[in-house]
Amino acid sequence: MTSMIEITGVKHAYKTAAGPLPVLNGLELSVAEGGFVAVVGPSGCGKSTLTRLVAGLMKPDEGVVKLHGQPVKGPRATVGMAFQNPVLLEWRSILQNVMLPLEIVPTKTSKKQQEERARYLLSLVGLEGFEDKRPSELSGGMRQRASLCRALVHQPEVLILDEPFGALDAFTREDLWQTMHQVKAKEPFTGVLITHDLRESIFLADQVVVLSGRPARTQYVLEVPDTGPRDLDHLYTPEAAEMLAILRHQIEIAQGRAPAEESAA
């Protein structure tokens, strides 16, 4: 399989009044086409900077970010984004919100086809019948589902999810994890998921990347043996417990609470 996202030797520092603040220092990441990578790490370690690099919203000081083998020079329509804040537009219906990217991205499809696609995606995430509602009439989980549809409506190659489930309650979150698997089965994409939730990372991704504390470098990469849809019971197997223990230990190292040692597993 070819590599869809390839990040090599990326370094970046933000300019602040107190001088440069390095956030990324030696970031390595490779995601195969159709792969799903979860990025975990301590708070403020530069995970969101990573999403902005992949989305082409900013350029790194050093290193290369490649999508499909092409260096990322700026924003490109082949990327879809969803954030912790669903940022739906309150003055539009859910359907119109989902169709927003199609007003920006040049498409050959007719208005009718676009609407059909939006309706199809909404039914896929279980929002059938809510097309004409306003975002304010929906619950937090439903808004996040709509936000996911908006990120996918223009059939992006890469889906960037920046803690999309972070603000949801535990049950809603688990519901959405399963929705993610159902969506990915029907609408293939290459995914990058930023998260603080280790269970979420091994449930959704097939590769978990642990970043070190700021400035972040790739500290550890865990391959998740399960790929494709899985059910919640998978989180309670001995294999899952072992993966979680490894990740938790790596996070402690990243936070500086445990000494760094070679191959903890």
Add this chain to the structure above:
Amino acid sequence: MTLLRQILVPVLAVVVFLGLWELLVWANGWPNYKMASPSDLPPAFARYWELFLVMGWQTLWRTVVGLLLAIVVGVLLGMVMGFSRTMREALYPLLVGFNAIPKATVVPIVALIFVGKHDFNTILIAFMISFFPIAVSISIGLSTLEPEYRDILRALGASQATIFWKIALPKTLPEFFGALKVAVTLAFIGTNLMEIVSPHGRGLGALFDSGKTNSDYPLMFAVLIALAALGILLYYIVVALERVFAGWAERSPT
């Protein structure tokens, strides 16, 4: 039922207010040169109704033109300050300082600079007094736009102009209308300030002034009531526009 309540309750409140006013004057035995009572007003309106129509129209159109000017300039200033931090830091102290100057002191200056240009002077004062809240609300609305809103469109390659039209502008509309409601009443104050302080025989302010000169107290009070009525009219026009353009911001009671 709700329509009945929406109309009947405000009307009833006005009737109660007029009743209390009448009672206050009657109980104190005030003559109408001390304070006119509501029962003095209909004769005043009946006597001068032609003047009220002409002057009321003059006040109204100049207020509206001043207000429209305030919207155009206020929105432009707000955009400049909302998008550029440097401009915001440069313009804010100037604007606040300008706003702090009592406009009554500006009236003679303006009247002297543009001597004889009555309509222009009045519109200018109405504009000067009312653009500030609009500029501030637009600039705050734009500068507090969450970065994610920009990012969802920017990541797809949308231009700044597209982001402004599709997201920033509609998102700022509720704040804009809130400011416009304040600006409407301010613009009225501006118009009347010019009409009263620098009398040139036009507008309700001039009618008020002539009432003062002739010691016609019922006329003065009638002018105040006419001004209040015009203010209410313009205010509810803004409310109607808000329903149309920013009705989405109003949550239905559930």
